[in-house]
Amino acid sequence: MSDPIVTVQNVYHRYDQQTVLENINFNIEEGAFVGLVGPNGSGKTTLIKLMLGIEKLQRGNITAFGQPIQKFKNKGRISYVSQKANSFSRGFPATVKEVVSMGVIHNQRRFLPDQKKDQGLVKSALQKVNMEEYINRNIGDLSGGQQQRVFIARAIANNPKLLILDEPTVGVDSQNVEQFYDLLSKLNQELGITLVLVSHDIGAITTYVTDLLCLNRSIHYHGNPNEFESLTDEQRSILYGHQINTITHNH
Numbered sequence: 724m725s726d727p728i729v730t731v732q733n734v735y736h737r738y739d740q741q742t743v744l745e746n747i748n749f750n751i752e753e754g755a756f757v758g759l760v761g762p763n764g765s766g767k768t769t770l771i772k773l774m775l776g777i778e779k780l781q782r783g784n785i786t787a788f789g790q791p792i793q794k795f796k797n798k799g800r801i802s803y804v805s806q807k808a809n810s811f812s813r814g815f816p817a818t819v820k821e822v823v824s825m826g827v828i829h830n831q832r833r834f835l836p837d838q839k840k841d842q843g844l845v846k847s848a849l850q851k852v853n854m855e856e857y858i859n860r861n862i863g864d865l866s867g868g869q870q871q872r873v874f875i876a877r878a879i880a881n882n883p884k885l886l887i888l889d890e891p892t893v894g895v896d897s898q899n900v901e902q903f904y905d906l907l908s909k910l911n912q913e914l915g916i917t918l919v920l921v922s923h924d925i926g927a928i929t930t931y932v933t934d935l936l937c938l939n940r941s942i943h944y945h946g947n948p949n950e951f952e953s954l955t956d957e958q959r960s961i962l963y964g965h966q967i968n969t970i971t972h973n974h
């Protein structure tokens with residue numbers, strides 16, 4: 724087995740007097756689809772910011788692709804779609820093509836973009852998220868779900884190895900959420916992109932992810948989502964760190 728893409732060891736984190744992460748330990752293996760779940764304020768965003776090197780590590784160790792996160796040179800290997808990325812208002816003056824191009828130039832940190840190559844990368848990324856026909860449309864004229872697909876295209880334009888998505892279904896209507904998760908499964912299984920999906924919605928993601936991480940300041944559960952599903956609501960609440968009630972879907 725190859726080395727994990729990310730390792731997190733004994734990580735603690737505080738803001739002012741508040742400890743928000745405590746004794747965090749886990750690895751992310753290549754090809755995994757990790758669901759990171761926990762209630763509001765449980766430390767999910769802080770943890771991924773530490774993994775991205777955006778937030779300064781205070782205590783513990785994190786490596787990405789074998790390098791300490793403090794020294795890690797990303798070179799487009801890790802990509803991130805932040806919370807509320809899909810909130811452009813109607814009339815926002817940028818086309819889908821321009822939005823996806825920003826990802827290409829930004830990640831490669833080039834001074835002189837190679838326009839032909841960039842166009843190829845933009846088109847290919849839009850094809851992967853089934854949005855190529857919208858390439859010349861204004862981003863603000865698309866629905867929340869369509870905008871989110873464009874942001875994923877921007878994030879995968881440079882073929883990252885690891886894609887981290889923070890609450891990507893906020894603003895996506897419920898009819899399109901399932902399709903959206905199917906798209907993420909396709910990116911994971913067909914393109915081999917390792918995924919970390921941050922979500923509140925434990926019920927919705929357990930059928931898609933290969934690893935479940937339940938966080939509430941510390942990690943309460945890390946393992947197979949099927950085993951988590953088979954626990955009682957009470958056991959699951961303890962591991963999730965929050966009240967859980969099973970909802971049965973009758974379709």
Ligand SMILES: Nc1ncnc2c1ncn2[C@@H]1O[C@H](COP(=O)(O)OP(=O)(O)OP(=O)(O)O)[C@@H](O)[C@H]1O
Nearest residue numbers: 738739743761762763764765766767768769770923
């Ligand atoms: N820059 C900051 N300065 C001070 N406190 C912060 C900062 N960022 C986050 N916090 C606090 O740290 C705790 C964890 O926040 P974080 O955003 O990591 O949680 P989360 O699980 O992502 O929450 P949500 O699901 O609501 O987005 C919260 O109590 C939050 O108010």
